[in-house]
Amino acid sequence: MSAEVGQFALILALLLALVQSLAPLWGAARGDRVLMALGRQASLLQAGFVALAFGCLAYAYLTCDFSVALVAQHSHTSQPAPYRFAATWGSHEGSMLLWVLILAAYGAGVAVFGGTLRETLQARVLGVQGLIASAFLGFLIFTSNPFLRLDPAPIEGTELNPLLQDPGLVMHPPLLYLGYVGFSIAFCFAVAALIEGRVDAAWARWVRPWVLAAWVPLTCGITLGSAWAYYELGWGGWWFWDPVENASLMPWLLGTALLHSALVLERRGALVSWTILLAILTFSLSLVGTFLVRSGILTSVHAFAVDPKRGVFILGIIAATTGAALGLYGWRAQALKPGAVFTPVSREGGIILNNLFLSVLCAVVFWGTFQPVFIELANGDKISVGPPYYALNFAPFAAVLLILVVFGPMMNWKRDDARRTFLRLRIPAAVAGAVALVAAVLGGLKGLATAGGLGLAAWLILGSGAILARRWWAGRAYLGRSVRTTPRAIVGLTLAHLGLGLLCLGVTGVTAWESDKVLNMRPGETVAFAGRELTLTVVETTRGPNWEARTARFAVKGATGGYDLRSERRFFPSAQSQTTEAGIRVGPLGNLYVSVGEESPQGIVVRLWNHPLIVWIWIGGFVMALGGAVSLSDRRLRIGSLVKAPPPQPQVQAAE
């Protein structure tokens, strides 16, 4: 029964999405308040029906209703209930339903919280949002229906891929989608502004929280995905430049650029058309990310079931949305009022450099990802692009960007002096230089890249701290008060840049000092590795809800005391596949990573890794996301969005 309810709910949602797209756009053009209000109602109802459909599918999964084809393909009675629920979005159809659900939820968010927006702007945003929702609901219903029935129903289903049965991966897709889809709001705002022919500080003040609200979960999602790959795939790596990883990195890079350029637009009224373009491109890259996984255009370990028909449909959606938006941009953008003037050496100038480098990085990733497709069409050659391409092309630009990151927040708006800016940063610069010098002396010529990385990390960490230090030093007479009154946006900025420094520290550490060892061990044997002593105590058979495993237990003696580690190979009988669960001792200075392999008369194969500082990669990622969240909670953003008619920005006027 639930499948039919879900099916009808989806169809109703599609009809409502069509109402949501047509009524408010028409209403805004004619100034008809009733039609505009209809758009708001339609978006709320649409969200309700999509949620109902999602609930129906989740219910079918939880109750193991194998008469629903999708459930039979991705669920098994022995699968634990949380993973049966997570399997709801573990398939192509289910993940599209989750995508549409998040899209509808954001739309409802604009309808509910957008009461303070100019009414026509809100109506147009909702209208554009409705168009996107209609396209994706149509895609779902016509090419990827999640509610197809099986007759007769099988008694047992096929298990969800065991690799995906993991708490990290349960959260990974929803977080990524919150990010991808969240950028749709910025996109809708951009298109609505182009239709209105009007972009102002109020527009930017509205867009920025939405961009942040998408950026924070996207950052979390990418970080979580990287951590999951590290502990679950058993390869000991944290980033593989796989097309699908790149697909999430590209919107992140452009989204980060958008975050900064929207700041300039909000505070100074400048970079108007550039911000609009970024908003369009960021969401387009999110769509490309969706397209990539489902079209079969590139091979990837993450790929869903590939179906060219779906690829054509999604490509059609991209062609229509991005094509129309860019066309509108080409037609209307130059009529937008250019913003306030500023000199190259100013915070605006710094942010332009930031945008430039982020866009170049995004282009590097884009070219690396799609080069095989382009080259093959050009001359028929098959090539594959791997880590060396990125080491050569991504790393240098990223390093320069990381140096520049620290300068931006230290500069004044509108006009500043290069020498004075540098003087403000003399302490971080001196310390970072010293760190790099010491590391270079200790590491020799070979260690130059490592020394550079360490110096960069110190520069970023201290340079971010300097933002707060400078502020508090200036108000040191009333230190308690100046700490208390520091706007959260500034704390968020510090945290986000600090997170980048921690990330840099982790990447440098693990790249420079990683070591590994493979050997056969019998129970009772001891091996010395990376300053620790490992003893294999026992190898035994253990059982889980839907797997059995060979578990190896180790006793480790390190400099700081002893602890136990356990690594196992799990066999999932119903899925006929195996996973390796690594034993990882996480520490701030480095991780010890143990992964066991085949057993033989010589013992069990044990692979040991020492990953110095690696944990800072993910701590850095989460600190960045935390920075975004703190910034999102800033009073100014909340109040800014509550002011009905914002007073004209004094700085903007002064500059014109």
Added chain:
Amino acid sequence: MKRFLFLAPVAAFVAVLAVFFAGLGRDPSTLPSVYLGKPLPAFAAPPLRPGDIGLTNEDLARGEPVLLNAFASWCGPCRYEHPVFLKLRREGVAIHGLNWKDRPEDGQRWLAERGDPYVRLGSDPTGRTGIELGVAGVPETFVIDKHGRVRYRHVGAVTPEVWEQKIGPLMARLRAES
């Protein structure tokens, strides 16, 4: 002039879109081999482990259909297909391996750790043998009939689905051929 600047993104987008549409028809996992229907050229790859026999083109024409799999320890998708090969080996499918552009010690370690599904195993640290066979990357798998002729070339991991839908039925057909 300025007008064209604003139209540039549309133009770039149209170009990219055209490539995507053109690329949609292609299947990155099938790639005809130049040796399709013909035997592979003569080659002799040294053994990966000291004391082994190595792999030559003569090993491929022994009267039964075989698979020739190029792999490397640094290759991610190879980790996905490896369990499939181990299972096939247990089921009696003959699979030969070529350790492509890999340091021999890494290749040895990789097999020691994960199990060795290969009947004959050649080492190709420089990728020279791979060039002769037309290997473009790893993983790549050739289906070779009992006369040593290449019948199919699969680019990418041999997942359980690929085996069930493409390679398995083909092997069954080749076994039935006289």
